[in-house]
Amino acid sequence: MLAGLSIDERNKFSPLIEAHGLENALSRLRAMSGLLKVGQILDGLTKDDADKLDRSVCLQIVKGVDVGGADLLPVRRFAAWVKRAQYESAVEVFTTNYDLLLETAFDTESVLYFDGFSGVLRAPFRIELVDPGQVQVREEIPSLFTRLWKLHGSVNWAWDGVNVRRLGAAAEHKDVAAIYPSQAKYDQSRRYPFVVLQDRFRRALxxxxxxxxxxxxxxxxxxxxxxxxxxxxxxxxxxxxxxxxxxxxxxxxxxxxxxxxxxxxxxxxxxxxxxxxxxxxxxxxxxxxxxxxxxxxDFAQLGDFLARVHAGSSAQDPSLTELLGGGVEQ
Known part of the structure; x- marks a missing residue:
């Protein structure tokens, strides 16, 4: 990630990473952006510097976790199990990863899933569908829809100035990717999706x-x-x-x-x-x-194991046979 920043950005962000780690360094940048006033400097950064650096860092993270060259076989095998798992309650998948591996695998294996957003191009986060207890809704989402909860955000989430929205693709430079929740309380609009998702995790467990x-x-x-x-x-x-x-x-x-x-x-x-x-x-x-x-x-082996739970029906399921045989085009 550092290699993709300019020399000036690298010199400003490297000390933050060394002192706090990547995710906490991002939280610190966002806290600085919210607290600093014009003319004030902290850690050698002004409010404008913190905003620009946050955007640049997130862009490099988005590039770094691009799934274009990823080995999709393990996560597709996991998705094959999710698709065929038949329980009274919905399967809930929680992840702290930013990447789009799960979404890519779920789409490839035709898994029905809900991730907290409703829409296509710039889908808003729907708190009432994630936490029905807060707002009265007519019906629950059917259990045949797997729940996919990204606890630390995603490369295709972006701030729109007020709320978090899921984009149709990974965030570009004009958008600030909504990855990792800032623990600071200065900006509740930035925090609420993560707070709601953590509450969902607590209730599920x-x-x-x-x-x-x-x-x-x-x-x-x-x-x-x-x-x-x-x-x-x-x-x-x-x-x-x-x-x-x-x-x-x-x-x-x-x-x-x-x-x-x-x-x-x-x-x-x-x-x-x-x-x-x-x-x-x-x-x-x-x-x-x-x-x-x-x-x-190893998750790759776990995915294989879970997929084989349904191996008895693989003769009638060519896609599962293909996955278990390993003959998957990447």
Whole structure:
């Protein structure tokens, strides 16, 4: 991202990243933009500098996570499972990613989904459809529509000066991509979609006797972590299964050790029922167990596993047969 900025922009933004990290640096820029007055300077930036830098940084992030060259097979396999999952309640997918991988896969696999916006070209965020409890609506969205909630925004969300709107494509330079919520309270219009979506996440996890599968999340957002840990503690008959690609984080391990229904699965060890131990060695081999490692902690393998849940019907489903065979044109 830094490489795409001008030298002047890079010199101004690099210290913010080093001190705060990328997402918090963006939050700081937006707080500065809202608080600084004409003539005031903070971190070597004026209000106008902060606005321009925010726009430039977001543009580089949009370019950096473009899905044009991505391997779509794992996420398409995941979408194949979502499409065929038949539950009384809708499947809800929460992600902190900005990219359009899920949307691309859902569109390719013809998954019906709702993401909180209503419209096509510049769709407004519909709070009453995300949180029906706030506004009386005639009917709920049918459960056959998967819910896709992007907790940290998306490269195709943009501020219109008042609200957040979903664009028909990734935001361009004239739009400021609505990625990552600023925690500052100076601008409620910028924060409300993220607040509503976090509330939706909290309510979904607190539905009794549900199964939550977490994959690809490194537990880097303390707000979301507390929602997850609190739900596990409150809903003892629900199950939260974390597939940890990286070594198990200390805070996650500590919580899992005292919360039996919070299970953590790593390739070489697991925490199940509060007990942490390595996997037993065995000569047995299968698609997801290789050389004493459980490879399903990798999202690509998890997507394959979920798609094969419906493998019994693949003979009547050419698209699923194609996905499981790996013969997918990228």
């Amino acid at each position: 607190n539905v009794p006797e549900t199964i939550t599968v977490i994959s690809g999340y490194a537990f880097g957002d303390q707000h979301l972590n507390e929602i997850i840990f609190d739900a596990a503690a409150r809903r003892e008959r629900s199950e939260i299964i974390v597939f940890s690609y990286d070594p198990i984080q200390d805070d996650l391990a500590q919580r899992a050790s005292i919360t039996p229904n919070l299970q953590v699965i790593h390739s070489s060890e697991a925490i199940i029922g509060g007990v942490r131990a390595p996997w037993a060695k065995t000569e047995a081999e299968c698609a997801y167990w290789k050389a004493d490692k459980l490879v399903i902690a």
